[in-house]
Amino acid sequence: MDNTNFGVGIIGTGSYVPDKILTNKDLEKIVDTSDEWITSRTGIKERRILDKDKSTSYMAEKAAKKAIESSGLNREDIDMIIVTTVTPDMAFPSTACIVQEKLGLKNAAAFDLEAACTGFIYGLSVGYSFIKSGLYENILIISADSLSKITDWEDRNTCVLFGDGAGAAVLSKVKDGRGLLSIDIGADGGGGELLTQPAGGSLKPASIDTVKNKLHYIKMEGNSVFKFAVKIMVDSSRKVMRKVGMNIDDINYLIPHQANMRIIESASKRLKIDSDKVCLNLDKYGNMSSSSIPVALDEAVRDGKIKENDNVLLVGFGGGLTWGATLIKW
Ligand code: UT7
Numbered sequence: 551m552d553n554t555n556f557g558v559g560i561i562g563t564g565s566y567v568p569d570k571i572l573t574n575k576d577l578e579k580i581v582d583t584s585d586e587w588i589t590s591r592t593g594i595k596e597r598r599i600l601d602k603d604k605s606t607s608y609m610a611e612k613a614a615k616k617a618i619e620s621s622g623l624n625r626e627d628i629d630m631i632i633v634t635t636v637t638p639d640m641a642f643p644s645t646a647c648i649v650q651e652k653l654g655l656k657n658a659a660a661f662d663l664e665a666a667c668t669g670f671i672y673g674l675s676v677g678y679s680f681i682k683s684g685l686y687e688n689i690l691i692i693s694a695d696s697l698s699k700i701t702d703w704e705d706r707n708t709c710v711l712f713g714d715g716a717g718a719a720v721l722s723k724v725k726d727g728r729g730l731l732s733i734d735i736g737a738d739g740g741g742g743e744l745l746t747q748p749a750g751g752s753l754k755p756a757s758i759d760t761v762k763n764k765l766h767y768i769k770m771e772g773n774s775v776f777k778f779a780v781k782i783m784v785d786s787s788r789k790v791m792r793k794v795g796m797n798i799d800d801i802n803y804l805i806p807h808q809a810n811m812r813i814i815e816s817a818s819k820r821l822k823i824d825s826d827k828v829c830l831n832l833d834k835y836g837n838m839s840s841s842s843i844p845v846a847l848d849e850a851v852r853d854g855k856i857k858e859n860d861n862v863l864l865v866g867f868g869g870g871l872t873w874g875a876t877l878i879k880w
Pocket of ligand 1: 582583584587588591592667706707708710745770771772773775776779809810837839867868869
């Protein structure tokens with residue numbers, strides 16, 4: 551392959567979710583909620599929770615190891631690591647640097663990227679650009695989040711929604727016409743306050759007051775995010791299909807961000823995609839932020855669902871506000 555006539559695609563995937571399961575019934579004992587409410591309003595039945603003494607890099611390492619193994623590359627071939635997360639182990643060093651050390655990826659540049667739940671799509675687009683430009687060859691994208699660590703377990707509006715997990719993919723050169731065929735990423739900072747963790751940064755450094763006022767937890771205006779999500783998933787999906795002259799009938803699988811079953815159903819209906827083409831794991835894991843899409847992707851690949859030449863559409867949205875979609879010829 552010369553330096554212009556090639557595609558950029560995913561050559562390996564991996565994922566990890568913690569063993570500990572928290573069911574809707576368990577949540578009934580913690581806050582004023584019910585299995586019936588959570589299931590009918592969100593589609594979530596249970597979620598995974600990371601042990602208290604473990605951190606995001608623990609899950610990131612496990613998912614990354616599987617992705618590298620399935621890519622067939624050696625560890626020294628990985629020349630860049632991008633970790634997408636809103637729950638890094640700490641502000642710095644980056645979680646990507648921590649994972650680099652844990653996995654011994656000595657030849658890799660490493661940095662974190664924050665685009666909330668859209669992180670995986672943003673990560674893919676950055677990785678794509680580095681490979682297309684010829685600067686780097688084999689890039690490990692890891693999306694890992696332990697939202698349980700920033701969840702207010704007394705707030706029923708949010709605590710029923712989230713779960714922990716990590717997904718990873720190795721991006722590399724593939725045959726021309728394969729891999730990521732089109733990408734759309736976008737943002738609307740004007741909607742930033744709809745979904746935020748207010749304290750812990752330079753605006754409101756951690757203090758007794760920020761802790762007392764519960765400002766280190768996720769705050770969300772669910773209804774507004776819901777409406778934004780449906781619209782942007784449809785718009786962004788259409789955009790990536792249009793860019794390559796495809797329509798919804800050309801899509802073999804849609805892998806949406808897994809935030810709420812009703813969001814996915816509304817978007818799928820507007821897109822007119824058959825429900826059996828939509829890959830779901832929301833019922834088992836809840837919303838795992840940027841990990842939701844790569845975990846669902848890895849499961850679909852390992853189950854043998856996604857096959858060579860399939861057209862796979864990934865679409866996500868999240869805090870920022872951010873959104874993104876990519877159409878991949880597998
Ligand atoms: O990753 C991206 C970020 N997140 C999202 O995409 C989330 C998007 N939003 C959503 O998924 C939905 O808006 C929620 C699931 C968060 C909420 O569903 P909703 O249908 O929009 O409910 P609501 O906020 O309008 O609340 C309806 C009622 C309220 O009671 P009143 O005021 O009508 O008496 C809430 O207090 O449901 C109540 N409620 C609950 N009841 C039982 C809210 N949470 C719960 C709960 N259990 N866990």
